[in-house]
Amino acid sequence: MARSFYPAEAYRDSDPRYQLLPFRFLRLDDKQEVLVNEVGEFVVGPIGTARTLITKTLTSGSDLYSTFKARQFLTDGSSSQLIDLLATKYRTKHSFIDGFTKLHIFVVTLRCDHSCQYCQVSRQTADKSAFDMNPATAAKAVDLMMESPAKEITLELQGGEPLLAFDVIRLVVGLAEAKAKALKKDLRIVVTTNLANVTNDILLYLKEHHIRVSTSLDGPAAIHNANRPRPENNSYELTTENIAKARRILGNDQVAALMTTTHVSLEHVEDIIDEYVRQEFHSIFLRPISPYGFAVRTKRKTGYEIDAFLKFYKTGLAHILNLNRQGYDLAEVYAKILLTKILTPYGTGYVDLQSPAGAGINVLVYNYDGDVYATDEARMLAEMGDFTFRLGNVHRNSRKDLFTSDEFLNLAATACNQSLTACSDCAFQAFCGSDPVYNHSTQHDMFGHRPSSDFCKRNMEVIKHLFQLITSGDKEVMRIFLAWIQNVGLADINKMAPSCV
Amino acid sequence: MAESPEGFSQSTSEHEATIRLDGRIYSREAVLRTCHAFTDVLYVHVPESADSNLTIQLRLKITRPSLEHPNPTRIEDAVGEFCNSLLEFELRRQVEQETASVRQLLIAKAFSESGILEEDPPGAISDPVGFEAPSSVVQIRPNSGPLVKIAEP
Numbered sequence: 001m002a003r004s005f006y007p008a009e010a011y012r013d014s015d016p017r018y019q020l021l022p023f024r025f026l027r028l029d030d031k032q033e034v035l036v037n038e039v040g041e042f043v044v045g046p047i048g049t050a051r052t053l054i055t056k057t058l059t060s061g062s063d064l065y066s067t068f069k070a071r072q073f074l075t076d077g078s079s080s081q082l083i084d085l086l087a088t089k090y091r092t093k094h095s096f097i098d099g100f101t102k103l104h105i106f107v108v109t110l111r112c113d114h115s116c117q118y119c120q121v122s123r124q125t126a127d128k129s130a131f132d133m134n135p136a137t138a139a140k141a142v143d144l145m146m147e148s149p150a151k152e153i154t155l156e157l158q159g160g161e162p163l164l165a166f167d168v169i170r171l172v173v174g175l176a177e178a179k180a181k182a183l184k185k186d187l188r189i190v191v192t193t194n195l196a197n198v199t200n201d202i203l204l205y206l207k208e209h210h211i212r213v214s215t216s217l218d219g220p221a222a223i224h225n226a227n228r229p230r231p232e233n234n235s236y237e238l239t240t241e242n243i244a245k246a247r248r249i250l251g252n253d254q255v256a257a258l259m260t261t262t263h264v265s266l267e268h269v270e271d272i273i274d275e276y277v278r279q280e281f282h283s284i285f286l287r288p289i290s291p292y293g294f295a296v297r298t299k300r301k302t303g304y305e306i307d308a309f310l311k312f313y314k315t316g317l318a319h320i321l322n323l324n325r326q327g328y329d330l331a332e333v334y335a336k337i338l339l340t341k342i343l344t345p346y347g348t349g350y351v352d353l354q355s356p357a358g359a360g361i362n363v364l365v366y367n368y369d370g371d372v373y374a375t376d377e378a379r380m381l382a383e384m385g386d387f388t389f390r391l392g393n394v395h396r397n398s399r400k401d402l403f404t405s406d407e408f409l410n411l412a413a414t415a416c417n418q419s420l421t422a423c424s425d426c427a428f429q430a431f432c433g434s435d436p437v438y439n440h441s442t443q444h445d446m447f448g449h450r451p452s453s454d455f456c457k458r459n460m461e462v463i464k465h466l467f468q469l470i471t472s473g474d475k476e477v478m479r480i481f482l483a484w485i486q487n488v489g490l491a492d493i494n495k496m497a498p499s500c501v
Numbered sequence: 502m503a504e505s506p507e508g509f510s511q512s513t514s515e516h517e518a519t520i521r522l523d524g525r526i527y528s529r530e531a532v533l534r535t536c537h538a539f540t541d542v543l544y545v546h547v548p549e550s551a552d553s554n555l556t557i558q559l560r561l562k563i564t565r566p567s568l569e570h571p572n573p574t575r576i577e578d579a580v581g582e583f584c585n586s587l588l589e590f591e592l593r594r595q596v597e598q599e600t601a602s603v604r605q606l607l608i609a610k611a612f613s614e615s616g617i618l619e620e621d622p623p624g625a626i627s628d629p630v631g632f633e634a635p636s637s638v639v640q641i642r643p644n645s646g647p648l649v650k651i652a653e654p
Contacts, residue, residue, distance in 0.1 A: 022604040087610035451541035
């Protein structure tokens, strides 16, 4: 249908001196505000800067005028190239959508040897048939995964503890490799494992098939073992021993670790970070606990307020920056994701902070029983009896069925923060994302209520904090940030000419 | 408390406040967006008004300190912040109004290479909706025609 508009005179500028281009602004603190244009470029200035720009009281030719013009907050010409340039930048920022679903998570078993308080899904049982993915389901799931238009497919093998179902892993990997080769797709495989049951034979298999390892390390022994109980209370010892073994066979860069913050962790962020240094990791992801599954049921044991997490995060980030200053390269992954969005023209592939939301669009989860979910968190909700985000089943539904299901269409309606109340006005829109599954889980509403949302508060506070660090004038901090987003060491950044940093 | 701007008056009791605004200065849209931003600490009511003025009734959600909320917001502080935010939301509305067509064009152009659109969207910064080069995608109608509008003039 053709769109209709008012006549041309309705759109004429009231002030012909300059025309505004789309941007949003936000107070950073009592003194500064940040202005961010539609493609994520920013200007930080004293409170009142936005008002001066909007009311068209900027002096033509002033430094501020030139800055706003150069960063495309205003235009005083009629160049058609300008809109093309902005469109190119917008497309670059959203290039993560290209190819649609790239991350495919296979839950090969729910069985696990741990009984972590915050775990959403694991089962302690010897009954393989009840909770392992069977061969027919595996084959159907691989077929669906490979129907994705993405040229690059990431297959994440997850559980429970996936190594307990190593026969299923071998089957899925074999099918996926053959199909990827036939379809000329690039296939990357990651196994998310606690490593407790890893053997040399398994590691040699992972090496042969270029499978990377992502494991869990919650901190030093006392914290790790408190968070991740095993019958023998030796999770930390097994994990660290097997990280070393995995590195020997696979190589250091093929083994990564993730931590989850519980209330036990809150007062020990520096100890946790120091443990990562002791284990010679060069990145750490200070992650809050997910509000799903058993983490909700056991909130009294694991939960905490978002303010407590933000204090934990900021203290941790300061400690990490100090370690970098002292010569140890260590990146904080969440800050790195946000800084990439803030300081570069690019988006990231991080599915939990995207708009449109990653759910379904960038990630699909194939459960052991063949059910397909929009995200891993959606699967965790299902384990609590909430099937809102179950898109279908590999045995009954086609790819078209999954993406035309009511469940997916409801998600899609809430997937863009550009059209969510409060997000639509937010200066951090380009850096943040929409998470309908989180909103549904915590506020019983996929659209969510931003003023009382922990998701919103966490991201607002962390992004503001990063802007304060960026504008603090501390050149060493900026060099550390640039090292993170370029995936190089601080020494490499310091070798560059000063003008480059 | 923020300095009271023109077209503004308020009355405040211990836990409630009523603000009256000149509707010629503040848009209803900016008022409603501001109200939404405060719905974590305030109950907000915007009753229908017989004239062009806007009335906003605010009531604190939490009035007494508790272990969970040891320092509840005071109504004076809430009203002050509300008024500051109102000015910001009014400015945001102005930006949105002035840039809506350019924003729509740049997003359409950004995704036109994705193959979703059958043809490139027309328009340049000086002519964002293609007045000078009408096409089958965009059609201009006079004000009196069927009202299918994307922005208020």
